[in-house]
Amino acid sequence: MDETMTVAEVAVVLNVTPKYVLKLIRDGKLPASANTDGTHTVAGRDAEAYRLNAKRRGRKALEELAHVPQQARMYGKHG
Template sequence: MNQTMTVAEVAVLPNVSPAYVVKLIRDGKLSARANADGTHAVASRDAEAYRLRAKRRGRKALKELARVSQEAGIYGKQK
């Protein structure tokens, strides 16, 4: 069974705006099919895959931020 989601439903998963989801679709970063009424339908498996990729990117960015902050001494002992 191939369930589909609306743009608004997809936007909730990675906590982004519906406009950003449409941009992802237009940029080819998220697969979707166009409906006759001009809306998009996204397969739930594709939406979940995008959510997981976004989560991994976020974790990687946070690790890098922590590393750079530690190297810069931001977390040094305060007097």
């Protein structure tokens, strides 16, 4: 993915709103270029890298949640 993408296109790839994409850009979490007309563009490779990283974070969070019931049983009442 070497093409340049609009905020709307990135939103589709990430399955989020364009407003959220702009927040990611403002927060420095997604690299972008500001155009002379005030719009932003994102390199396709950066959008894909963010998508894969978000997927990894989500998977890790699910794995951590899966351990919560096991830990609760360890500390719960037995008997």
